[in-house]
Amino acid sequence: MAPLPLQDEILLFEPVATQGEALSVVFAFPNQYSVGITSLGYQVVWATLARRADIDVSRLFTDGSEPLPSTMDVLGFSISWELDYVNLLTLLEQLNVPLKGCDRTADHPLVFGGGPVLTANPEPFADFFDVILLGDGETLLDDFVDALVELKSASRAETLRHLAQVPGIYVPALYAVTYDGPTGGVRAIEPIEADIPATVQKQTYRGNVLSASTVVTPHAAWENIYMVEVVRSCPEMCRFCLASYLTLPFRPASLEDSLMPAIEQGLAVTSRLGLLGASVTQHPEFDTLLDYLNRPQFDDVRVSLSSVRTNTVTPKLAATLTRHDSRSITIAIESGSERVRNIVNKKLATDDIEQAAVNAKAGGLSAMKLYGMAGVPGETMADLEQTVALLLRLKKAAPGLRLTFGCSTFVPKAHTPFQWYGVNKAAEKRLKYLQKHLRSQGIDFRPESYNWSVIQALISRGDRRLGAVLERVRHYGDTLGSYRRAFKEFQGQIPPLEYYVHADWELGQPLPWDHLLGPLPKVTLQKHFDSAGVDAIAV
Numbered sequence: 347m348a349p350l351p352l353q354d355e356i357l358l359f360e361p362v363a364t365q366g367e368a369l370s371v372v373f374a375f376p377n378q379y380s381v382g383i384t385s386l387g388y389q390v391v392w393a394t395l396a397r398r399a400d401i402d403v404s405r406l407f408t409d410g411s412e413p414l415p416s417t418m419d420v421l422g423f424s425i426s427w428e429l430d431y432v433n434l435l436t437l438l439e440q441l442n443v444p445l446k447g448c449d450r451t452a453d454h455p456l457v458f459g460g461g462p463v464l465t466a467n468p469e470p471f472a473d474f475f476d477v478i479l480l481g482d483g484e485t486l487l488d489d490f491v492d493a494l495v496e497l498k499s500a501s502r503a504e505t506l507r508h509l510a511q512v513p514g515i516y517v518p519a520l521y522a523v524t525y526d527g528p529t530g531g532v533r534a535i536e537p538i539e540a541d542i543p544a545t546v547q548k549q550t551y552r553g554n555v556l557s558a559s560t561v562v563t564p565h566a567a568w569e570n571i572y573m574v575e576v577v578r579s580c581p582e583m584c585r586f587c588l589a590s591y592l593t594l595p596f597r598p599a600s601l602e603d604s605l606m607p608a609i610e611q612g613l614a615v616t617s618r619l620g621l622l623g624a625s626v627t628q629h630p631e632f633d634t635l636l637d638y639l640n641r642p643q644f645d646d647v648r649v650s651l652s653s654v655r656t657n658t659v660t661p662k663l664a665a666t667l668t669r670h671d672s673r674s675i676t677i678a679i680e681s682g683s684e685r686v687r688n689i690v691n692k693k694l695a696t697d698d699i700e701q702a703a704v705n706a707k708a709g710g711l712s713a714m715k716l717y718g719m720a721g722v723p724g725e726t727m728a729d730l731e732q733t734v735a736l737l738l739r740l741k742k743a744a745p746g747l748r749l750t751f752g753c754s755t756f757v758p759k760a761h762t763p764f765q766w767y768g769v770n771k772a773a774e775k776r777l778k779y780l781q782k783h784l785r786s787q788g789i790d791f792r793p794e795s796y797n798w799s800v801i802q803a804l805i806s807r808g809d810r811r812l813g814a815v816l817e818r819v820r821h822y823g824d825t826l827g828s829y830r831r832a833f834k835e836f837q838g839q840i841p842p843l844e845y846y847v848h849a850d851w852e853l854g855q856p857l858p859w860d861h862l863l864g865p866l867p868k869v870t871l872q873k874h875f876d877s878a879g880v881d882a883i884a885v
């Protein structure tokens with residue numbers, strides 16, 4: 347492994363020298379250094395480990411690592427992107443660690459995972475991990491590490507049983523899944539022993555000091571960026587939205603205790619600031635934050651925002667971004683049709699979208715990116731016509747503002763009210779329809795690959811039986827054709843791809859993640875599903 351460019355890193359925390367018999371931990375991000383080091387979650391977990399005198403942590407990426415220990419006690423992975431499982435398996439092989447937890451012995455490290463992909467639905471990856479951490483690191487990580495340190499001399503089996511008692515720690519091997527026949531759905535998921543908890547509750551941190559970068563480097567995907575988390579979750583609860591439903595409740599960072607001190611610390615070493623969060627402009631004191639950033643001392647700071655809620659695009663926000671070297675703003679509208687936006691619970695009027703474009707231009711921005719979806723449950727062709735009409739309306743309302751429309755296919759996500767809906771096969775054609783009618787009108791239309799959405803849906807609603815498919819597919823390549831080939835080979839042994847991806851699931855059927863509890867109970871999600879009223883709408 348190549349060494350990491352540590353000489354270029356500026357650390358914003360004090361690593362602690364290890365004392366005594368420290369636990370040796372390799373903490374990996376199964377992608378390149380530039381990608382992994384741009385993940386705020388990865389940075390924060392690594393720094394938490396490096397601050398402990400009882401942990402000796404080394405970082406590992408696919409293209410480089412810190413010097414690795416000759417024997418490692420623990421190997422951790424942060425997974426932010428579904429297809430990184432391919433790199434995860436490759437890294438396990440390179441480290442001579444068996445791919446499956448059931449093949450590991452006392453000679454192997456304990457393999458844990460965390461991050462958004464695993465928190466959403468770990469089941470397709472369950473075979474590859476001994477332990478999966480569900481929820482916010484602030485509450486979970488120290489509990490996990492304390493338990494590991496305490497159990498240092500315990501056997502693997504004893505360690506796993508003990509860890510399964512820690513809230514938020516999921517030990518997949520201690521749960522047995524039964525199915526309605528080889529090609530049927532999940533029948534039940536039950537602990538294999540009476541004293542293992544029947545369910546695992548995702549952990550929620552309720553403090554008002556949120557995360558900030560622990561390292562700044564020119565090798566990050568956004569060169570020298572310093573990131574602060576402005577809010578966690580989103581109060582809007584759009585019915586498809588994992589970023590909202592899986593991380594509820596909505597928590598803004600304290601301006602005085604979290605954001606301002608963090609920004610000051612970061613901007614002492616760089617002039618590039620990223621404000622992160624599912625919906626940053628919904629911070630109750632966002633206006634004060636803008637005033638703070640508009641102080642002369644920050645004049646040369648480049649500020650980037652993740653996507654913002656459309657009706658919060660004010661001329662002041664646009665002017666602040668322009669002043670801080672941003673040319674463009676991103677909003678998610680989901681659809682040009684108000685009816686579809688009502689179905690997904692996006693509380694946004696068409697006039698608000700037009701006003702956002704007008705404000706963006708008035709504030710000096712030169713471009714606006716809009717995001718939407720095709721194939722939303724209940725959507726008809728008339729709704730797509732309205733999307734085209736909306737973009738043309740925006741073009742007229744804010745002449746000269748460069749409009750880009752990025753569009754993906756609706757993908758069901760676990761723990762959201764739309765988890766029961768399959769991917770609409772008509773979405774592929776609908777993306778083509780939008781392409782034809784928008785590009786011909788000079789709108790920059792950027793569709794996300796339909797095939798990629800199918801793969802995402804497969805992983806998003808997969809159960810444990812998918813592990814064998816994933817293991818095989820990685821040798822075939824990452825195209826949808828590779829997945830179809832593997833499903834053919836497993837025909838009769840597991841449900842078809844159609845079942846995972848396209849079928850609408852019955853509200854009453856057991857879900858592969860029923861034993862893993864998110865912020866809201868399943869019955870509430872069912873109510874939110876019902877209130878979308880899609881059944882009454884002709885598709």
Ligand code: SF4
Pocket residue numbers: 580581582583584587588589590624625655678692
């Ligand atoms: S506004 Fe955006 S982040 Fe918030 S719930 Fe809706 S889609 Fe998710």
